[in-house]
Amino acid sequence: MTVRRPYANGFALLIHSMPSPLFQPAQAFASRRNSVDLLKMFTETRNLNLGKAINAHLIRAFQLDLIQANYLINLYVKCGQLHLARRLFDIMPERNNVSGNALMAGYFQAGFPLEALGVFKSMDLSQLSGGPNEYMLTTLLASCAEVRALEEGRQCHDHALKSGLVSHSYVRNALLHMYSKCSGMEDALQVFRTIPGFDILALNSMLNGFLEHGQLNYAMEVVSGMVKEVARWDHISYVAVLGLCTDSKDLNLGRQIHSQILRRGVEFSVFAGSAIVDMYGKWGDVKSSRRAFDGLLNKNVVSWTAVMAICAQNGCFEEALKLFLEMQLVGFRPTEFTYAVALNACAGLSALKNGDALNAHAEKSGYKEHLTVGIALINMYSKSGSIDDAKRVFTSMPHHDIISWNSIITAYSHHGLANEALEAFHEMLKEEVPTYVTFVGVLSACAHLGLVDEGFYYLNHFMREVGIRPGVEHYTCMVAMLCRAGLLDEADGFMRYTCVDWDIVAWRTLLSACQVHRNYGLGQKVGEHVLKLDPDDGGTYILLSNMYAKANRWDGVVNIRKLMREKDIKKEPGVSWIQTAILKMVVCGCVDNHEKRKSEKLAPLPSYNLDASVLLRSGF
């Protein structure tokens, strides 16, 4: 027997050649119970050093038996020392369900579900008399759920049925959770039907499963059941229901849940708090979102990032950046998500310098390698006008996913580099499957190049071949494409005869083209239609007033102004544009000064709009 001394750190540097039995009946400790009691105590108090000392002692005295080793594994796991737990596990000549599950649960809870499954696979099944027990089965199922291992999950289900372990409620819940993550909800529903009564854990799993699969109606049914039958929800229920209210835009239910949380005094978990902040923000109610955030007792980097994201998504870019600074002042370090949101805010402001600074900041903190950050950088540089930097970020990224490809394709297209966009698209096809967004970029590039035939080929053949149904964004690109090629009547016909739920953006595309191509007849017709569609859209008035100004139609300009007054949309930023339109006419000599003064009475011109030379310089 070779025993090396001294044992480093008091821990066994074992001794693979040890003929064993390494595990001997206890003697040196007054009883094995003593050592077990000590190990339990040190586990509770997370006293790693004393645990190690006992470990060393037991080994020196050849007293370490299976049960003590299991307690030690548990102690190491609880102290976050997975490598020590693993080392001990690997040298144990005998193991059982408890040893396996202690290590597996350790890996799973530390976020390593694959390793947990690996431990199971490495175990000799003869050590597990009768296979995994209910504890190990639960850990196995949870790990399968995490890595979407449906086949292995089904094997666990078989075992649960054969062994009768399926009668344990936590095994059933774990099965339900596994199916809801890995397979369609039908399998989950079958398990759900075997669960008697109204189990909140099972209901949570069903709810989250339906939410994840986008089946909001079914999710709502589950919530109705919960409202009627379950008096006490847990935090997970609240978070899930808030998620449903966010997705389904159910303002009533969302507000009810929020006030219920406040009324019941349910302690605001940081999870539920962030979900509430997110919910109001996704409804577009930034004020309530901000108020909810300010009222949070528990904040963490996630809630800060959530409120920043809400600001940025609703156009409050400066606010988002202010929050980014504030968050760091109170001591939270940004994550890759936080950087992505902050970069997005810079993109919204075209704030190249701030974006550059954030780039350096992210690089220093080691977050630049993250896909999310790379994509946000591409977007920021592209929207700030620096396509070269966007390209540089893209080529220096360690990995590309479909979103990063979509980002660079869109960036090229926005910069009028349509050929580069199409090149990138074909390059992408070697690695990734295109998505809905990919074709928005591709078709917009075709529109820039006036490639009408190619555009229709992508729309009618390519997209269908890869199973993507074109949506209104794609069809709007087609309208823009026809318009760009000067085919306005064709664009008009395309819109009238294609069965698409056209939105204001699409109609405005055509209207704008009418203005550019001076097709005033069609423009007037389209304009009337667009005004009916949304009489409060300031942008339409801008386009129309510009068009009438170009057509020297003073009556048209005045009429637009009248309509704006009737609709009381003078607060729209477009108001100054009608004045600009009038001024343009004055500059061009279409309207004399008398008419101009008349117009000033109608709409007093702000001084910055009065300077005709500015307009002339701008190339009007």
Add this chain to the structure above:
DNA sequence: TTAGGGTTAG
């Protein structure tokens, strides 16, 4: 098992 992010037409 619960919260936040990055790509979308004019």
